[in-house]
Amino acid sequence: xxEKIPVTVLTGYLGAxxxxxxxxxxxxxxxKKFAVIVNEFGEIGIDNDxxxxxxxxxxxMNNGCICCTVRGDLIRxxxxxxxxxGKFDAIIVETTGLADPAPVAQTFFVDQDVxxxxxxxxxxxxxxxxxxxxxxxxxxxxxxxxAFADVIILNKTxxxxxxxxxxxxxxxxxxxxxxxxxxxxxxxxxxADVMDRNAFDLDRILDIEPDFLEEGHHHHHDxxxxxxxxxxxxxxxxxxxxxxxxxxxxxxxxxxxRCKGILAFKNEPKRFVFQGVHMILDGDxxxxxxxxxxxxxxxxxxxxxxxxxAIEKGFLATAA
Amino acid sequence: MSTFTPTRPPxxxxxxxxxxxxxxxxxxAAFLGGTAALALVDGRILLLDEDGAVSEAxxxxxxxxxxxAADGRRLVTGGDDGRVVATSAGGEIETLGDEKGKxxxxxxxxPDGAVAWSAGKSVKARDGKxxxxxxxxxxxxxxxxxxxxxxxxxxxxxxxxxxxxxxxxAKPDLLEWKGSHLxxxxxxxxxxxxxxxxxxxxxxxxxxxxxxxRMSGYPAKTRSMSWSHDGLWLATSGAxxxxxxxxxxxxxxxxKAPRECGVxxxxxxxxxxxxxxxxxxxxxxxxxxxxCRMTDxxxxxxxxxxxxxxxxxxLAWDSGGRRLLFGSREGAAGLLTLPV
Numbered sequence: 001x002x003e004k005i006p007v008t009v010l011t012g013y014l015g016a017x018x019x020x021x022x023x024x025x026x027x028x029x030x031x032k033k034f035a036v037i038v039n040e041f042g043e044i045g046i047d048n049d050x051x052x053x054x055x056x057x058x059x060x061m062n063n064g065c066i067c068c069t070v071r072g073d074l075i076r077x078x079x080x081x082x083x084x085x086g087k088f089d090a091i092i093v094e095t096t097g098l099a100d101p102a103p104v105a106q107t108f109f110v111d112q113d114v115x116x117x118x119x120x121x122x123x124x125x126x127x128x129x130x131x132x133x134x135x136x137x138x139x140x141x142x143x144x145x146x147a148f149a150d151v152i153i154l155n156k157t158x159x160x161x162x163x164x165x166x167x168x169x170x171x172x173x174x175x176x177x178x179x180x181x182x183x184x185x186x187x188x189x190x191x192a193d194v195m196d197r198n199a200f201d202l203d204r205i206l207d208i209e210p211d212f213l214e215e216g217h218h219h220h221h222d223x224x225x226x227x228x229x230x231x232x233x234x235x236x237x238x239x240x241x242x243x244x245x246x247x248x249x250x251x252x253x254x255x256x257x258r259c260k261g262i263l264a265f266k267n268e269p270k271r272f273v274f275q276g277v278h279m280i281l282d283g284d285x286x287x288x289x290x291x292x293x294x295x296x297x298x299x300x301x302x303x304x305x306x307x308x309x310a311i312e313k314g315f316l317a318t319a320a
Numbered sequence: 321m322s323t324f325t326p327t328r329p330p331x332x333x334x335x336x337x338x339x340x341x342x343x344x345x346x347x348x349a350a351f352l353g354g355t356a357a358l359a360l361v362d363g364r365i366l367l368l369d370e371d372g373a374v375s376e377a378x379x380x381x382x383x384x385x386x387x388x389a390a391d392g393r394r395l396v397t398g399g400d401d402g403r404v405v406a407t408s409a410g411g412e413i414e415t416l417g418d419e420k421g422k423x424x425x426x427x428x429x430x431p432d433g434a435v436a437w438s439a440g441k442s443v444k445a446r447d448g449k450x451x452x453x454x455x456x457x458x459x460x461x462x463x464x465x466x467x468x469x470x471x472x473x474x475x476x477x478x479x480x481x482x483x484x485x486x487x488x489x490a491k492p493d494l495l496e497w498k499g500s501h502l503x504x505x506x507x508x509x510x511x512x513x514x515x516x517x518x519x520x521x522x523x524x525x526x527x528x529x530x531x532x533x534r535m536s537g538y539p540a541k542t543r544s545m546s547w548s549h550d551g552l553w554l555a556t557s558g559a560x561x562x563x564x565x566x567x568x569x570x571x572x573x574x575x576k577a578p579r580e581c582g583v584x585x586x587x588x589x590x591x592x593x594x595x596x597x598x599x600x601x602x603x604x605x606x607x608x609x610x611x612c613r614m615t616d617x618x619x620x621x622x623x624x625x626x627x628x629x630x631x632x633x634x635l636a637w638d639s640g641g642r643r644l645l646f647g648s649r650e651g652a653a654g655l656l657t658l659p660v
Contacts, residue, residue: 052400053422055440055460059478059500061519072478072500073460075518080386080400080423083345083361111518112540 004119007091008195009104011145012126013135014097017155021126021187021194022094023047028191035081035088037074039096050088052077056096058103061110068110068279069103075111082117090195091118098141101125101148102257102278108200109280122197125149125179126187130159132168136222143225146172147257147302149179150199158185174222176302178260202284205260205273228308229300235266235320236297244314245274245281245299253279255306261299264289266320332621333611337654340374342366346647347397349634350390355409356645356655357395358634359388365395365407368655377411391429392639398424404437416446428473430466436473436486438464443475445486453486463504463515476504476515481525483513495525497532503543508551512572516542522556522565526572533572535565539587544635546593546600553579553614555591555600562588562602562612581612582619592635592644601644603632609646609654622646622656 012018026034026048035050054073061068074093081091095104101123108120125145128135135142146152152172157165165183172181180197182189198204241263249256256278263272265285274283289295299315344360351357354370363380379385380399388397394406396416404417404424417424419439427437433448438461446452455475463476475482475492478500484492500518507514514524514533520541524533535556542558554565554573561583565573582588582602590603598614601622607629609622622644623632630650637644647653 053440057460057478059459061499070518072518075500076425076460076462077423083347083386084384084400085345 005089005091005117006121006196007093007108007118008121008197009101009123010092010094010126011099011101011123011148012097012153013128013131013139013142013145015131016097016126016128017153017184017187018094018097018126019046021124021153021155021189022092024187024189025092025191025194030191032090033088035084035091037077037091037093039094039099050084052081054093056099058100068106070107070110071103074104074107075114078114078118082113090121098139100141100144102144105148105200105277106280109277109282120200121195122150122199123148124151124153124194126153126155127168127172129154129156129165129168129183133171136171143175143222144257146175146179147225147227149176150197151194152176152179152181153187153189153194154181154183155187156185157183171222175225175227177227178300178302200275200282202273202275202282203286205262205275205286207262225302225304226306226308227300227302228306228311229298230312230315232297232316232319233294234297235264235295236318237320238265238268238272241265241318244318248311248314249276249279249281252303252306256301256303258303259299259301261297263297263299264295332624333656333658334621334623336659337622337656338372340366340368340647340653340655342647342651342653344651345630345649346634346651346653347385348388348390348395349636349645349647349653350388350392350395351636351638351643351645352390352393352395352409354638356638356643357390357407357409358645358647358653359385359395359397360651361385363397363399363401365397365411366653367407367409367411369409375411377407377413379405379407379413386424387427389427389429389435390636391433393433394429396427396429396435398427398437398439400424402439404435406435417444417452426461426464428464428466430471430473431469434466434471436464436466438475443473443484445471445473445484447471447486455484455486455492457482457492462500462502465504465506467506467510468508469510474504474506474513476501481513481515495530497523497525499523502541503545505545505547505554507554507567508547511570512567514545514554516545516556516558520558524572526570531571533574535573535578538563544588544590544603546591548593548598548600548614549595550598553593553598555593555602557588557591557602560584560587562591562600564600564614579614581614581617582610584608584610586625589631590633590635590646592637594641595637595639596641601635601637601646603635603646603648605631607632607648607652609635609644609656611644623654626652628652 383401402419459478482492501515521536538558544557606625608625629652
């Protein structure tokens with residue numbers, strides 16, 4: 001089986017600096033060849049040999065799962081790209097500013113042919129430090145893009161004061177405390193910070209502690225979108241946990257954008273890790289718990305109007 | 321009924337196969353008169369004349385081919401250069417359409433030199449005289465096929481398929497079924513339209529009543545389908561055997577079980593019915609090629625499994641049913657000449 005091609009998804013609201021970041025990635029002297037799938041074809045020059053025009057056609061899978069939407073055009077384009085194997089090392093998918101990242105991400109879990117050929121590496125979201133505050137008020141897509149991100153590029157930091165910057169970061173963290181956040185100007189970020197992140201690789205879900213526990217942060221709450229995380233200082237019973245998490249994601253799937261967990265299953269020497277996008281869950285046992293490591297179970301959900309108390313109660317009840 | 325009389329298995333025909341080194345993923349195979357033609361993803365067309373002489377035409381220079389179809393006279397390819405190109409047995413190349421760099425997603429050949437292609441949401445039909453008609457379906461197109469008779473096209477798209485008469489202004493007739501439809505087939509008698517779907521199943525419509533038919537149970541997507549010479553059977557890929565659906569009578573396969581032949585521990589990736597007998601050629605994802613006779617389930621080996629060669633991606637019989645051309649994703653190919 002040949003190596004799977006990594007796919008990076010670039011999202012961000014209109015004008016945040018996505019295309020600048022894309023061109024930066026493409027022109028850095030990394031010796032890699034990319035296939036780039038873009039939407040606003042021809043509007044802004046993309047400096048790359050292999051640029052494919054996409055239609056962002058989202059459709060529902062006919063499998064009874066109402067939030068299981070995929071990008072049909074992406075399936076078709078990746079099928080075509082795979083015929084040109086060897087011409088590129090990685091794929092970058094740039095979405096439009098108004099796009100919901102979920103169908104893009106789900107495409108990589110739902111379609112077998114896509115899954116056989118590629119792996120989703122990370123969702124990278126570019127946000128505009130000056131205008132994010134307004135977008136969070138008037139654009140639900142902007143919130144989705146932040147909630148979904150594995151890496152957030154907080155761009156145009158030169159256009160705001162340090163105080164405003166802290167405020168914007170707090171707003172981002174209220175929605176998604178788990179993404180890696182980079183402050184940039186003109187999308188200047190090291191390529192290693194956005195590519196080859198393996199964010200969807202179960203082996204790389206090493207920790208789910210928030211990345212934001214720096215000093216001086218005051219806590220912010222977004223009324224609609226939030227993250228909740230819970231911990232059990234010990235083992236959980238897989239016979240209770242699996243039905244619970246499956247039932248929760250089936251019922252609340254449309255509201256749950258991303259979830260992750262590292263669990264200690266009773267009588268299991270290895271860590272169980274899982275992650276999910278809406279109703280789609282992926283989980284497996286990973287490495288052994290180290291002798292000096294405390295066996296504990298942690299989960300995090302990022303989503304819309306999550307019932308914090310119900311999730312907590314449900315999770316705590318799965319303790320072994 | 322047939323010039324084809326296989327002996328009992330485990331007979332192998334592999335000594336009757338002339339290997340061809342295609343050198344690139346084989347997209348499609350066809351016979352143009354007596355000339356065997358292979359369309360390759362790197363944009364080349366490989367042509368083998370009846371004396372075995374090999375020549376090459378470059379249909380898509382500096383780019384690649386994505387889809388192909390043939391009408392017995394010309395091999396038509398659509399490329400990622402946005403061009404639709406016809407290549408003749410003699411290697412002459414004619415550009416039939418140019419979508420300015422948009423990927424060509426589907427092509428089909430029809431009666432009297434007609435060709436159709438799609439790019440995104442645009443479908444174009446070009447008749448034998450070169451007149452081009454255009455239609456924009458509700459969503460982008462994955463599959464195209466002409467009716468056996470008349471200038472009519474079936475177009476597979478999201479949430480169904482549409483039947484379009486390019487020469488009339490009438491609204492195309494929508495065959496509705498939720499989901500994403502990929503490839504499309506039209507039965508030779510015009511009574512059935514069948515699509516393969518994203519959800520590892522087929523959907524069919526009986527015409528003109530638009531009666532629904534669901535054909536499911538595949539472990540993978542069906543990406544290759546072929547009608548038997550009498551039009552009464554549809555062979556399909558996507559399972560560890562060729563799944564052959566019966567299309568006798570008004571209800572097609574409804575309430576009937578499909579036949580399975582060529583059961584092996586590998587998925588079928590390409591199928592092609594013999595043009596004169598109830599024999600189906602099956603290509604597998606492990607590179608194996610078998611001939612299966614439906615009347616007695618006997619099998620003949622054309623090519624043994626060979627992982628390095630990759631999945632069989634193209635199969636075609638000549639019009640007399642004497643020769644079978646095949647090719648794989650890794651560039652292996654061969655020409656079987658059946659013993660007389």
